Amino acid sequence: MKHIQNILNSILSKDIFEYILVDKTFKIVATSSGLDKYLEAVPKRGDDVLKYCPELFGSEKEIQKIFSNQSMAYVLESVHKKEYYVNLSVEYYDKDAVLVLLHNITDTTLTQQKLLQYSNESILLNNTLQKILDSQNAILFVTHNNEISYTNDQFMKYFDMKRVIDMRRKNLKIYEYLDETLESYDDLFERVKNKEEYVTINHDTFILKATWIESTHKLFTLTKVTKLTHNMQMDTLTGVYKKSYFNTRIEKIIRDKEEAAVVVIDIDDFKSVNDTFGHQAGDDVLKEFATLIQKNIRGDDVFSRWGGEEFLLLLQHANMENALKKVEQLRTLVEKNKFQHIGHMTASFGLTIKEEGDDMHTILQRADKALYEAKKSGKNCVKFKIL
Numbered sequence: 001m002k003h004i005q006n007i008l009n010s011i012l013s014k015d016i017f018e019y020i021l022v023d024k025t026f027k028i029v030a031t032s033s034g035l036d037k038y039l040e041a042v043p044k045r046g047d048d049v050l051k052y053c054p055e056l057f058g059s060e061k062e063i064q065k066i067f068s069n070q071s072m073a074y075v076l077e078s079v080h081k082k083e084y085y086v087n088l089s090v091e092y093y094d095k096d097a098v099l100v101l102l103h104n105i106t107d108t109t110l111t112q113q114k115l116l117q118y119s120n121e122s123i124l125l126n127n128t129l130q131k132i133l134d135s136q137n138a139i140l141f142v143t144h145n146n147e148i149s150y151t152n153d154q155f156m157k158y159f160d161m162k163r164v165i166d167m168r169r170k171n172l173k174i175y176e177y178l179d180e181t182l183e184s185y186d187d188l189f190e191r192v193k194n195k196e197e198y199v200t201i202n203h204d205t206f207i208l209k210a211t212w213i214e215s216t217h218k219l220f221t222l223t224k225v226t227k228l229t230h231n232m233q234m235d236t237l238t239g240v241y242k243k244s245y246f247n248t249r250i251e252k253i254i255r256d257k258e259e260a261a262v263v264v265i266d267i268d269d270f271k272s273v274n275d276t277f278g279h280q281a282g283d284d285v286l287k288e289f290a291t292l293i294q295k296n297i298r299g300d301d302v303f304s305r306w307g308g309e310e311f312l313l314l315l316q317h318a319n320m321e322n323a324l325k326k327v328e329q330l331r332t333l334v335e336k337n338k339f340q341h342i343g344h345m346t347a348s349f350g351l352t353i354k355e356e357g358d359d360m361h362t363i364l365q366r367a368d369k370a371l372y373e374a375k376k377s378g379k380n381c382v383k384f385k386i387l
Helices: 004-011 060-066 106-115 121-135 153-158 166-170 174-178 185-192 226-233 243-256 270-277 279-295 320-336 360-376
Strands: 017-023 028-031 073-081 084-094 097-104 139-144 147-151 197-201 204-213 217-224 260-267 302-307 310-316 347-353 382-384
Touching: 060 073, 060 084, 084 106, 139 153, 139 185, 174 185, 174 197, 185 204, 185 217, 243 260, 243 302, 243 310, 243 360, 260 270, 260 279, 260 320, 260 360, 270 279, 279 302, 279 310, 279 320, 310 320, 320 347, 320 382, 347 360, 360 382
Parallel strands: 347 382
Antiparallel strands: 017 028, 017 097, 073 084, 084 097, 139 147, 139 217, 197 204, 204 217, 260 310, 260 347, 302 310
16 A cells, blocks of 8 residues: 555645634634534634633643744644544634634545555556545646646536646646746646645635655645635734735745835834723724725735734835835825824834845845834834845
């Protein structure tokens, strides 16, 4: 049964998962809508997460460490919840919350149990590959000699085809959806192997993965996550993007060598808002501030929350002159706006533009230094740094 487990793991796709957002006291802050599939009762905000996921009991110390270490995670595999098997994992969300993910692996587990009887790899590949492909919810295709040789039913239905040969008629090249500079499926494989990439096809968002099947065939998996991706990428308080999504957009701009400006924004004296008016008022101010900025930027710009009262703004296709004008406009809007509960307040802005040789770290570091200068100069101003 050499390599059978690896082949199965590569073929059997991931289903959409559900999540529970938990604070440092293990109280539930927010949840996704489909948890009743796995839990006997629907969790409520403020409930103890251990009531619904008792499997985590005894692991509280390990989970507490995740709040201060973004690279840490806690994973329990093949947990039985109602009639499903799930992988239960706890991951960093921000300094005040962790994300409990319930990842449905029922199909994978049951299929593995059925297929472990096969002891000959050639039988597995030749006689059952198509059946396995067709049984999956994800869109799957296999390439051989740089051409698509297998697809599953979901692939054919999504792209409205009856035969693989129809791809030539439609001039369908999946690799171009990820990056127009790619020229072949071998290029796509080299780009995607050993990691996940988000790709948009027909306004749907997919996670694209690739892996070897034996040494001759390459398996590509497109798992549709449009709704989930949107929910997971949004900050639950303010409704703007999380920093993780901001990071992916900067990385794409660097990779594509596009012009862009990056801004770090900090609300001035925000601690006094919480101290004077209370944390609920502070939350309302954060939401109103985020809405104000979001309404006054372009659709392809990216606004995200870094943490606390600090935000990030990515201005695409902007040079320093244009970026300065736009950021100054935003600063003025904030200064003139009358916020609920507190009246007027201000914000400081640190700006930089993407330079040749930059990576995500150097860009953010430069913008952060510009913000420090804005704070040092008396706040409520825009400062910029260039190489």
